[in-house]
Amino acid sequence: MTISYNLDVSSSSSWTFLRVIFRWRGSVWKSVFQELITWTICYSIGSLVYRYLLAEHQQIQFAALAHYMDERMEYIPLTFLLGFFVTIVVDRWKNIFANIGFVDNVAFYIANYVIGNDDETRIAKRNIVRYLCLTQVLVLRDISIKVRKRFPNLDAVVDAVRKRFPNLDAVVDAGFMQPHEKEIMDKIDNDFSKYWVPINWIFAICVDLRLKGKIAADVLLNGVLNEVKTFHINLRTLCNYDWVPVPLAYPQVVFLAVRVYFLICIVSRQYIINDEADNKAKIDLYIPFMTQLQLIFYMGWLKVAEALLNPFGEDDDDLECNYIIDRNITIALSMVDQTSTDIPEQIRDAFHAGDKPFYSEEAADMPVHALVGSAARQGVEHEKEKVKMVPRNNTTDAEATNDSTSSLKFSNSNNLSKRLKDRFSSRKRSQSLSMHGLESGNAQNNFKYSSSTPVSPVDPVNHHLETVREEDTTSQKSTKSSKST
Incomplete structure (x- = not known):
């Protein structure tokens, strides 16, 4: 069974801890x-x-x-x-x-997409949802102990999904499968599971209903079959988790x-x-x-x-597979047969005049905190004044682009000048060292070299910087002339 304690923690208080900590069933103490x-x-x-x-x-x-x-x-x-x-x-x-399987979506499609209230159509709709539940029973019988034990016969109900249906005869007696359907399944001679058989029947019935005009269009048929396929994939996922554990x-x-x-x-x-x-x-x-x-x-x-x-065992917090089976078969049959055409008369609602929803007298004074955006209540100056809307000024973008371009050029020129200075300074050091060697080797010839004497009469670093500055000045003048034009 599943132990529910949500009511005990419905409000945060000093006593909430005590209400939860002293539970026994499903607790850490047990x-x-x-x-x-x-x-x-x-x-x-x-x-x-x-x-x-x-x-x-x-x-x-x-x-x-x-x-x-x-x-x-x-x-x-x-x-x-x-x-x-x-x-x-x-x-x-x-x-x-998340993949335990609920038939509600398929039942909605069957109840509204399959047209007709004659006995043949009603039987087909009921059998489709019954086959879905039959598939779920066949799967849960093989992975849950409780379902296997539940109904050994019609006279005895064992308190524990394998307990419920110990064999296929019990499934027949429980109404999920007819005797002639069991005979068809028994004729399938292979050693593998037969979960797919009821799904195959559903597809065949839906196609037959489309050919008879009970389903109005192919797109509606495709919608029904996609929901059936999703239900089958969910059950197959359960099998995969049971077949391949951690x-x-x-x-x-x-x-x-x-x-x-x-x-x-x-x-x-x-x-x-x-x-x-x-x-x-x-x-x-x-x-x-x-x-x-x-x-x-x-x-x-x-x-x-x-x-x-293994949530399909018999612990306190294991999944309630028997309840899910009972719920699915009961609700699905009601949706496709009993309530599919029982639509209430369409009259004007109570809110057409703009009336506000009502509360009980006890809840009328309860504060309701509206869910609004974080900036919705931020005050804005002159909020109620009329605001004149004008096109966006593209000149500002051009100025910003030019400024950023000139800044980029200037930064690039600075970086380039730094690299050139480092390169030429290293070249000067190497040349000075070589000249010093020549001076010491040729002292007898009175050949003197000064290490501080530049190699070239023109400093290439300063020459390059002057060239870059001239280019920047020329580009700025051209930009100003284009703006004035």
Whole structure:
């Protein structure tokens, strides 16, 4: 069953925590109760053995072992393992629930697209939605224990979707399948599941209705068949999740890591009483309540993953497959047969005169906070004055473009000048060094070279800067002349 607690958290208050925390069914207390009691008993036995049955030298060795284990408990990354594992399991659970299958959309299409109130048309519409529910029953019988047990026969109702339909005869007795339909399915000789058979019947019936003119157009037929296909894909997704679970090694690692961690805690978290031990406890407690809290949180975290790993079981928070089957067959038959033509008389509504919606006397004074845009209530000066609308001035864009272009050119020229200065300064240094070598080598010929003497009478860096500045000045003059024109 699914435990609902939404009413308890309908309002946020100091008592909301208490209303939720002291629930039993589906709670963390019920999940970890047995593990907590078992661990506490094992810890107490270990404490008694350490305190009263071991000799003094054995107690010292036990204290050293406990200290060694306690220092290395972080070698088991419980938070990392549980975090990723629970995330994967919750994502699978959400996808399974989203694909559980509701026939409402198909029933809407069948009720309004299939025209006719004669017996043949009514039977066809009822059979289409019944075949949808039959497909769902066949799928859930193979993946849910409850549906398999529910109806072993007509006289006994077992409280637990395989329980409901233990065999195809029970499905026939429950009305989801007719005897002649079961005979047709039995004639299909293969070892694979036959979920597709009722869907195939639905497609054949819809095409026949189109040929007889019961469905007015091909586009309407296509709409019906697309909804049926979507329903079938959802059920096939459920089968895929059941056939291919999370790889076995991953849950094995997580389940084993958590339990081994707290098994080691039976030794590592003992309160050491030996004076010679380096890890002697300053407070001697027989029950380590902090470790018990850790067990409740970590084991409860693990139990969440265990419960959601297969939501088609018999845990407190597993999906209510029997309810979904009952709801689908009841609502679908009502939609396509009982209420498809029962349309109310069309009269003028109560709001045609602009009346406001009514509230009860108790709720009339309740504040209603309007959902409006964040800037809707921002005051604007001269909001009620008439505003003259004019075309946008493109000259401003041209000026901004020219300014940005000139700025870009100037920045490029600065960067270029810097690079040229660096290049020519390095060239000057290399030439000065080479000239210095020549001067030292040819001292006997009285050949002198000054390292500060420029190589060229014209400085190329300054010459280039003057050229760039002249180009910028020329471009600015041409821009101003075009504006004045």
